[in-house]
Amino acid sequence: MIDTIFLILSLFALAGAIGMITLSNTMHSALSFLVTVFAIAGLYALLNASFLFMVQIIIYAGAIIALLLFIVMFLNIKEDKLKEPNRYNIMLVVAIILAPVDYLLFQAFLKMPHIGDFSTTLDNFGDVKMLGNELFKGWLVPFEAISVLLLVALIGSIVLARKKERE
Amino acid sequence: MIEASFISYISLAILLFSIGIMGLISRKNIFIIYMSIELMLNAINIIFVTLSKYFGSMDGQIIAMMVMAIAASEAAIFLSLIVAMYRLKHSVNIDDFNTLKQKDTL
Amino acid sequence: MNSSLLAWIILIPFISSFVLGALYLYSISIKKINDTIFTFLAILAPITSFLIGVAFFLSLKNGATDYMYEPYTWLGVNGYIISMGFLGDKLSIFMVLFVTFIGSTIHVYAAGYMKGDEGYGKFFSYFNLFMASMLLLVLANSPIIMFIGWEGVGLCSYLLIGFYFTEPLNVVAGNKAFIVNRVGDLGFIIGLVIMFFYVGKLGFDYYALEDYISLVPTSILTIIGIALFVGAMGKSAQIPLYVWLPDAMAGPTPVSALIHAATMVTAGVYMVARFHFLYDLIPHVGEFMAYIGAFSALFAAIIAMRQTDIKKILAYSTISQLGYMFIAVGLGAYSTGLFHVFTHAFFKALLFMGAGAVIIAVGHEQNIFKMGGLRKKLPLVYSVMLIATLAISGIPPFSGFFSKDEILLKAYRHHEYLIYGIGLFTAALTAYYMFRLFFVTFHGKNYKQKEMHYLSWSMKAPLLVLAFGATVAGFVGLPEVFSQTNLIDEWLKAYSGGALHVEHTTEIMFMGISVVVGLAGIVVAYVKYFKYDFNKEIQESGIVYNKFYIDEVYHFIFVRGIQKLSRFISVDVDDGVIDKAVMSLCGGFINMGRRIGRMQCANTRVYAFFMLLGISSFSLYLILKLG
């Protein structure tokens, strides 16, 4: 059962990703990326990360992609401005070049020491409560740092997007 | 038959990461490049979460969460940058943004 | 007497020079200073030095031992010490006396000669600097200290030749003098260095050198002797380094009188006498020196016969007379050589000062064929010039006769008959060209009437003093036939090279020959030039007038040659080969850089691609390596 769901989700994720990089319309490719994001959220659920599942949907699908789509529409880009000749050739070359890297990574993970059993886990593993406990016990400082980062990003984006007066 | 094993998740993540790189290098549309980067982040997140389950430790999930937070702030900055840049050049083609390029080479 | 006074002999002119120089700079750039202040300061210095010199002279005469004053260690390296020291022995005090005496008179003369000149203060500053250097040269107690003075006088000579430095010719002449002197100095330094290497470590003052010089093998001594003599050649204008002296006449006439006739050029003779202990051991070098002297004397006399510039004639006669001195010192008769230095100083200074008076009087004209008939206009100058001309021509009882005759006699007694012959012949030529100058300048007919300039007393008085000197200076070295005591031989006993007793009849015979030869020269000159007709324009020309084209040959070989070499080095070798090699190496790198630089297309995606390529190949390597 899980295997099937995994298979389907991963196929969706891959298809979305490939669609994202191949479609020439920005809008279409953003929507395609949305598919990937949802598929990855499902994968998180499969991996007992229920909190991340939610966060993925809320932040990525809900916030980031939505914002992206909004901006794309807002800017109203003309399609003909973006002539991208022979991008498929480049993709092919990159794919070939990436093959050894991927193979190496694959081999590396294959040879990882076997510590835990992947199929069987604790009952409440990945619960929001467990995550929260862990987060506020061991990761308090980074967590606070992230909050500062978000604040900085907030201010930064306002500063950047603000229209400057012509000097 | 592909089963939902450790190595399958990892393989998926690697493939997604590679697709991200392919998009990053081959496309000129700045939005697509941005999404490729996000895709790569997601691929890494999958690896973290997988490893979290693999080792039975929550750390991976927490890091993944932080990556998402960073991605969110990045999105804010990046998109506002795109807006600012678009305002400057009226283009989303990154090849138009070459002000730093040295015009007269040696 | 306190031996530290020796230092004051030098210091007084030096301080005077410094003060004058500073005042002069002050005067020209800030506020004008009256010339009388300069005059007073300038003349005070040599006279004071002279008086101190006299005091030392008297003290030595009363039997005092040599004075030695070493105020401080000049240089001490490796445990060997060279002191800044001064030696007041009979030789140096003798030199001090006549240098300061002639110097004082010429200072007085120059005060008149340079009157109203823009560089009045500068002139006396240089003049006193020269006095200080010359006295340092004379009073030094070691060759190195002597060399300081030796170069100092060369510098002053340079400065004074180029005194009117806005004129290119003057400066060129000054440069020539300095560079040619430097060639000589090269020899001197080499001599010094070799001497220091072999004996200097036992002590480098004259006493120590005298004691230990015999430890050196003769071959080395020969090299030292020749090297030092090259220095003397430069300073005393002997073949082949004489070329600077005629050009040096570009300087003001008092300079020619003091530096290029009476004192500095005789430094070479003094130096040889100073190193008598060295040259005594190597008579073959001495003989070489004597021959160089003889040929210089002859050669210069021949050139002088056809010159038209009054100062140039005197310059060549100086070279000629210096040749005589080298004959003497070369043959070991140092005191005789110094005797000639002494008498020559008087009559040659007198000649130059007379010539200077003439030049001033006729309004800065130096060509004798544009003068003529000055006898009536300048009676005083006429008479003193006559005395001086007679003296240089070797007519008794004037001073030149005694010294020159003694040299010839010494040459004969050393069985150097060739030198004797040359000397005798040169004496005739000397009489001829000097009286040619004299007659053309003061006699002749159909000369143009000229407007005469006034001569001040400060110019005339020194003429009288020196005229007196030129007349009687010879009596300090009377030959044996006239007097039992030869004062100068007595005083410089250590340098007399052994007494040579001659039969009185022989001696008188030789004197007779000399006088006859001198008179013969005068007669020829009289016939040719006494009634010289200034209406017929004669243009001197020919190889003799052009000084055998030696200057041109030197210029072609040395100046042009080195300039060509210089251009070759800096353009062809440096820029053309070395720099080109370096730059083409650089160019290779730049080309390579350009090729590689094309990859730096400023496109981030391409960079990312390269990065990826790197990662990929590294992965491939790891896969292949790890399997």
Next chain:
Amino acid sequence: MDIGLLSFIIFLPLIVSFILLVLPVGMKITRNIAFVTTIIVFLLSLSIFFKFQLTDYMQFREFHPWISSYGIYYSLGVDGFSMIILMLITTLIPLGYLFLWKTKKSKGYWASMLLIQTGVTGALLSLDLVLFYFFWESMLLPVFMIIGIYGTGNRIFSTLKITIYTIMGSLFMLVSILYLGVAFYNEFGVWSFQLSDLVQITTLSNFERTLLFFGFMIAFAIKIPLFPFHTWLMQTYSNSPTGGVFILSAIMAKLGIYGIVRFVLPLFPHQYVEFAPYFVGLGVFGLIYFGIAALMQQNIKRMFAYSSASHLAFITAGIFSLNAYGMTGAAFLIVAHAMATGGLFLLTGTIEYDLGIRSISGLGGIAKKAPFLTVAFALMLLCIVGLPGTNGFVSELLIIFGLFEYNHYVGVISALTVLVAASFMFWLFQRAILVKTDNDVSKMKDLDIKEIVGIFGLAAVIIAMGLYPHWFLYKIEPTIQHYLVDILKVGIGS
């Protein structure tokens, strides 16, 4: 006060320079404060001179860990040889300021001048090879800026040329330093780059030592410069501003010589002795070669560049003469030549500032307009020529003594120095200063009072050193003897 005196000397200019750069002060205040700083440094070095004891030990030692895991120490000290050069540097730099006073350069110029001072004194006083290398390279940076920003002509290219040349040389030295450090570690088990430690290395083979020797020598030979590494010099000198060329000629070139004596001699005494003939030959050859090349130069600065190269080659011959005369003479000529050539460059800079001309044929008749300048020029020139009574003579005489002792023929040939410099210098003096020409020099102004005080002070030192050299020399005598011990050991060993 003894503690940290050297550090104070080194870093005071640096600190002042940073403060001045940060504070919003104008060019004039920067210049004045910089000048006062150099004066303070001069007074401090004067106190070192008088406190200096007559021994061959390193004095005023300072020793602090810097990068202790690799045995790199902040280690300073001064001996007779470096003391005399220290005095030279700290005397010349304020003097240079007096002459550069009127050049309306910006604030950065003066700050860079201070930085240079830190670099050169640091390189001079450091006894740790890594520290030395650090300062050696750091002194190049401000020079780079001074030439690049304030130079004339093809200045960027000159800057590149000097930088690439010297850095290339320095890299060889760096490799050699590291190699020595590793060798020391292999032998003794601890890291150290102290000069006094590295001389104890015994494990290196002769071949290795020879390579390392040349690694050091290339760096120093480029800096000096020796034939055939000299072509950067001419171009750089002719395009540099006065301050830059003053520093380069009077101070930095001398540090090349200093480096040889300080590091190469104790580290590789065998190679030093073995290759001495070649370097003596190179030195004497360079003396004549550069001297002749100088004769026909049209640009005054270029001529002085050749003249400097000629003298520096002579100094090199002196230090390789392997005896006390040559080495003492070389030490003395470093001082003499730095003073004279520094003075000449400053005076030439004044002429250039007033007239904007640097070619000899464009000058002439200056003497009438500027008597003080002429007198000063003549005095410096006489020192270069080596006229007795100036320190130039004493040093040249000593070097000739040394070379004669080393080899008679070389000694005789080297005596040509009296002729070489005189010929082109006097010719230059004639054409550029004395003789009146058609050129318009009416804009020429005489030296002002600051410059007169400075240059005649320098001239007074030159003459004092010529008339009483012993007073200046006796302090370096023990040091020179100490160096000779190294050489003598080789003589006994072989």
